[in-house]
Structures are given as C-alpha cells and as structure tokens.
Amino acid sequence: xxxxxxxxxxxxxxxxxxxxxxxxxxxxxxxxxxxxxxxxxxxxxxxxxxxxxxxxxxxxxxxxxxxxxxxxxxxxxxxxxxxxxxxxxxxxxxxxxxxxxxxxxxxxxxxxxxxxxxxxxxxxxxxxxxxxxxxxxxxxxxxxxxxxxxxxxxxxxxxxxxxxxxxxxxxxxxxxxxxxxxxxxxxxxxxxxxxxxxxxxxxxxxxxxxxxxxxxxxxxxxxxxxxxxxxxxxxxxxxxxxxxxxxxxxxxxxxxxxxxxxxxxxxxxxxxxxxxxxxxxxxxxxxxxxxxxxxxxxxxxxxxxxxxxxxxxxxxxxxxxxxxxxxxxxxxxxxxxxxxxxxxxxxxxxxxxxxxxxxxxxxxxxxxxxxxxxxxxxxxxxxxxxxxxxxxxxxxxxxxxxxxxxxxxxxxxxxxxxxxxxxxxxxxxxxxxxxxxxxxxxxxxxxxxxxxxxxxxxxxxxxxxxxxxxxxxxxxxxxxxxxxxxxxxxxxxxxxxxxxxxxxxxxxxxxx
Numbered sequence: 001x002x003x004x005x006x007x008x009x010x011x012x013x014x015x016x017x018x019x020x021x022x023x024x025x026x027x028x029x030x031x032x033x034x035x036x037x038x039x040x041x042x043x044x045x046x047x048x049x050x051x052x053x054x055x056x057x058x059x060x061x062x063x064x065x066x067x068x069x070x071x072x073x074x075x076x077x078x079x080x081x082x083x084x085x086x087x088x089x090x091x092x093x094x095x096x097x098x099x100x101x102x103x104x105x106x107x108x109x110x111x112x113x114x115x116x117x118x119x120x121x122x123x124x125x126x127x128x129x130x131x132x133x134x135x136x137x138x139x140x141x142x143x144x145x146x147x148x149x150x151x152x153x154x155x156x157x158x159x160x161x162x163x164x165x166x167x168x169x170x171x172x173x174x175x176x177x178x179x180x181x182x183x184x185x186x187x188x189x190x191x192x193x194x195x196x197x198x199x200x201x202x203x204x205x206x207x208x209x210x211x212x213x214x215x216x217x218x219x220x221x222x223x224x225x226x227x228x229x230x231x232x233x234x235x236x237x238x239x240x241x242x243x244x245x246x247x248x249x250x251x252x253x254x255x256x257x258x259x260x261x262x263x264x265x266x267x268x269x270x271x272x273x274x275x276x277x278x279x280x281x282x283x284x285x286x287x288x289x290x291x292x293x294x295x296x297x298x299x300x301x302x303x304x305x306x307x308x309x310x311x312x313x314x315x316x317x318x319x320x321x322x323x324x325x326x327x328x329x330x331x332x333x334x335x336x337x338x339x340x341x342x343x344x345x346x347x348x349x350x351x352x353x354x355x356x357x358x359x360x361x362x363x364x365x366x367x368x369x370x371x372x373x374x375x376x377x378x379x380x381x382x383x384x385x386x387x388x389x390x391x392x393x394x395x396x397x398x399x400x401x402x403x404x405x406x407x408x409x410x411x412x413x414x415x416x417x418x419x420x421x422x423x424x425x426x427x428x429x430x431x432x433x434x435x436x437x438x439x440x441x442x443x444x445x446x447x448x449x450x451x452x453x454x455x456x457x458x459x460x461x462x463x464x465x466x467x468x469x470x471x472x473x474x475x476x477x478x479x480x481x482x483x484x485x486x487x488x489x490x491x492x493x494x495x496x497x498x499x500x501x502x503x504x505x506x507x508x509x510x511x512x
Contacts, residue, residue: 087171090168090171091169091171093408094166094169094170096408096410096411097117097166098117098124099128099411100114100412101113101114101117101118102131105118105139105141106133106135106136107363108362108363109360109361109362109390111162112151112155112159113159113162113163113166115141115142115147116144116147116163116182118136118139118141119141119144119264119267119292120175122137122274123174123266123267123270124172124175125172126171126172126175134278137271137274137278138275138278141292142292143264143290143292144182144185144260144264145185145257145260148182148185148186148189149189152193153193153194156186156190156193157190160183160186160187163179163182163186166179167179167180167183174263177259177263178259178260178263180256181256181257181259181263182256182260184252184253184256185260214250214251217254217258218258219255219258219262222251222254222255222258223255225251226248226251226252226255229244229248230248232244233245233248264291264292265291267291268286268287268290268291271291272286272287272291339424341424341497342384342385345422345424345496345497345498346385346387346422349420349422349498355389357392357393357412358389358392358418359389359390359392360388360389361388361389361417361473363473363474363475364471364472364473365459365472365473366472367471379427379466379467380467381467381468381469382468383468383469383471384423384468384469384471385421385422386419386420386471388417388418388419388420388421389417390414390417390418391414391417391418391504392412392414392415393412393413394410394412394413395410395413395415395508397508414455414475414505415504415505416481416502416503416505417501417502419460419462419473419499419501420499420500421433421462421499422497422498422499423464423468423494423497423498423499424496424497425467425468425497426464426466427465427466428465431465432494433462433463433468433499434462434463434464435461435462435501436463437458437459437460437461437477438459438460438461439458439459439477440459443456455477455478456477457475457476457477458475458477459473459475460472460473462499464499476505478506479505479506480503480504481503481504481505481506481507489502489504490502490504
C-alpha cells in the first residue's frame with residue numbers, strides 16, 4: 001500500500017459526502033445554461049417618492065400620450081390631464097364642424113360660415129384627407145369680403161358668433177390668423193351699418209383720405225406704419241390723439257384685409273394646382289380670375305330658424321315684373337308666381353316655422369325641356385312657389401356606435417323631406433299635380449353608382465297643368481317609408497291648392 005494512503009487512513013480522514021439530490025428534479029446540464037438579465041427598477045427612487053407624495057399623478061403612457069419608453073418616467077398631474085383632455089375634445093369638435101360645413105356646401109344648402117370654412121380646407125394642413133372629394137375644387141365659393149358685404153346687420157351678428165367659435169377651437173397658426181382677420185372685418189362691417197352720430201359722421205368724412213393712404217400698402221408696410229403710430233401716441237409731444245387713434249383703428253382693419261388677401265391667394269394657388277390635374281383648361285381660367293365666384297349663390301337662411309314673414313305691402317302694378325318686397329330672396333327667375341293667392345299660402349306655411357331637426361330645403365334643379373308646352377300661347381307660364389324642409393338626424397350604424405356617443409354625436413344625415421308646393425291657380429282643378437323620380441345614367445331602383453361613403457342622388461320632378469311649369473329638386477335616393485305613422489309617416493295629398501309630399505327614409509336598426 002502506498003505509505004501516503006496508509007497515513008491518511010490511519011489518521012481517520014474520510015472523503016466528503018455528496019449532497020443528497022431529488023431524483024425527480026431536472027438534471028443539471030452545464031452545457032445548456034439559461035441566464036436572465038438583471039431587471040432594472042422602472043423608476044428612480046426619487047420618482048417613486050414623488051409619485052407617492054402626489055396621489056393624482058399618472059404616467060404619460062396611462063394618459064394616452066403614446067410617448068413610449070422615452071417618457072416612461074414622466075407623470076401628468078390631474079390639471080395636466082384635464083388640459084390634455086380638453087385639447088383633444090376641441091380638436092374633435094372642430095373636425096366635426098368642418099365636416100358638417102363641407103356636407104352643407106356640397107348639397108347646396110350652405111350658410112355663410114360654411115363657405116368661409118370650406119374655402120380654408122384647400123390649405124388646411126390639419127384636415128382629414130379621407131374627407132376630400134374630387135368635385136370640391138370645382139364648387140363655386142364667394143370671396144370672404146364679398147360675402148361679408150352681402151349680409152345685413154343681423155346676419156353679421158350670427159356670423160360673428162360662428163367665427164368666434166372657429167377661432168377659439170383652431171390651433172393652426174395660419175388658420176387662426178384667417179379667422180382673426182374675418183372677425184375684425186365682420187366687426188368693422190357691423191360698425192359701418194350702425195347709425196352714426198356727429199362724431200361718427202366726422203370720422204366718415206375723412207374715410208376716403210384714409211382709404212387713399214392705407215389701401216395701396218402691403219402687410220409689411222402696414223406693420224411698420226402701425227409701429228410708428230403707436231410710438232407717436234405714446235410720445236409726450238402735442239398731437240391730435242383722436243385723429244391718430246382713429247387712424248390706428250382703420251389701419252388694423254386694413255391689416256386684417258391684407259392678411260386675408262394673402263390667405264385667399266394661397267387658397268387660389270392650391271385650387272389651381274388641384275384643378276390642373278383634373279382639367280388644365282379650367283385651371284387656366286381659374287388662374288386668370290380672382291379665384292372666387294360672385295354673390296349669385298343661394299344661402300340657407302340664418303341657421304335653420306323659421307324664415308321671417310314677408311312684410312305686407314301694396315300690390316304691385318300688373319306691368320311691373322319685380323317681386324313683392326320681402327320675397328326677392330326666394331325669387332330666382334322672372335316668371336315665378338307672385339299672385340296674392342300664392343302669397344297667402346306661402347305666408348301660412350312660413351308661419352309654421354321649421355321644426356327640430358329640420359332645415360329649409362331649396363336645392364332646385366334646372367328642368368331640361370326642349371318642347372314648349374301646348375298651352376304656352378294661351379297662358380303665361382309661371383314657376384310654382386314652394387317652402388320645403390329637409391329632415392336631418394343621426395344614423396347610429398356600427399361605425400358611429402364605435403366612434404361616437406350622444407355627447408359627441410356623428411354628422412347629421414338626411415332622413416326625409418317635406419315638400420309643400422303651391423298651385424292655387426290651376427286651370428283644371430280636377431287633375432292633381434303629380435311627381436316622378438328620375439335616375440340618371442341608366443341607374444335603376446336599388447342600384448348604387450356612388451363611391452364608398454357617399455349616397456346616390458336622384459331628381460324628383462313635380463308636374464302640373466297650365467299655367468305652371470315643371471319644377472325639380474335633387475334628393476338623396478334611398479328607400480322610402482310608406483307607413484302611415486302620424487309624425488314620420490308618408491303623406492301625399494293635394495288640397496286647397498297645396499301639394500304636400502312628406503316622407504322619410506326607411507330606418508335600419510342596428511344592435512348595440
């Protein structure tokens with residue numbers, strides 16, 4: 001035996017025992033080792049202490065900002081969360097207001113504020129491209145200043161409130177300047193329409209001189225002159241403060257006109273560029289003009305409120321072709337019916353006003369008729385008068401149920417029409433007027449040629465005997481509800497010289 005081994009055994013040394021191992025445990029394999037990285041704490045210790053001291057704090061990621069890992073350690077206080085929520089809410093309300101304005105302009109039932117908002121969409125960088133339509137660039141819109149000059153004091157007051165709403169909600173710098181300029185011009189126009197006292201007449205007497213001084217100047221020159229006038233007013237020298245103060249007020253108005261002119265030039269350039277891709281000839285014609293149409297467009301009366309009763313006046317002479325006072329706004333042609341019987345029926349219908357969810361409907365279409373009526377030589381043809389309403393409401397389909405609620409409703413859609421057309425002087429009263437639906441381009445009932453997100457339209461043509469011409473309107477082509485419900489049912493009658501056609505479209509019910 002080895003002497004060393006014998007010495008170890010004699011000294012009582014024993015080999016160490018292996019630790020006991022669970023035979024059901026997985027076997028240790030040094031060649032298949034899995035290592036996990038050391039997990040770092042999500043926030044520094046000072047951030048944790050701050051969050052504990054402020055129970056209302058919340059991470060940005062939880063507030064929906066989507067800042068990612070870069071802002072994982074940042075928190076929003078309750079006030080900051082409220083500001084963020086209000087800002088998102090304002091963006092949503094502004095987007096819906098612009099979308100409603102676009103729809104009303106496309107359907108030829110726009111209010112003055114709708115034309116102003118629609119003009120801005122061509123240079124609006126915040127607009128949704130999915131709301132664009134190829135035909136928008138060809139829609140005739142009036143110039144902003146021309147539109148303001150065509151309104152009276154009451155209409156300007158309502159328009160001023162609408163402009164303030166857009167100016168408050170807008171966050172884009174150029175858009176905000178556009179609405180601020182319109183607000184200044186609207187206020188100046190209202191001031192000019194008010195009756196003036198002696199002081200006002202004195203200022204008006206030198207208005208022509210002020211126009212000669214300020215009108216040819218550019219925006220940069222006006223800004224430089226504004227600084228000079230303000231410095232002169234703040235100086236201690238002897239000056240006529242009334243004169244320079246009035247000059248400063250006029251300068252601010254001309255400064256707003258210059259800003260609006262720059263925006264209108266940008267709108268025109270954008271429209272020309274868009275139209276050049278569709279029709280180069282029309283683009284050249286638009287580029288040669290000022291880019292806007294005249295005030296020969298139909299404006300929907302203020303909001304959707306009932307139209308005022310026409311003022312009673314003495315009957316006009318038989319030789320006069322001008323419409324009676326108070327009816328010129330609805331007169332489109334010289335052969336319109338202005339008889340006393342028609343006026344009485346019209347006044348009675350106007351007095352009923354416009355109900356909730358209704359708007360005045362005047363989307364009249366030109367009737368194409370190459371043949372002259374057989375009775376045209378015997379009776380003078382006249383166009384019947386009408387007072388129609390369109391019923392608007394919300395459609396709660398699956399998409400709208402997902403993206404909107406009753407506090408933030410979707411844009412309104414057409415749900416029905418109420419036609420009231422007056423035929424008090426029919427020669428043959430035994431034959432009631434009729435109507436027929438005309439679908440263009442060979443489209444049949446139930447077929448749809450409209451792109452996704454749009455609705456097909458058709459013409460409804462009303463036909464009567466002498467001395468009345470045919471009249472047509474463009475309506476949404478959907479299936480009618482012929483039920484006999486009291487409030488929203490179908491009604492087609494001719495009584496006491498009034499043709500009434502009231503109908504709503506069939507409702508589609510969606511499960512929530």
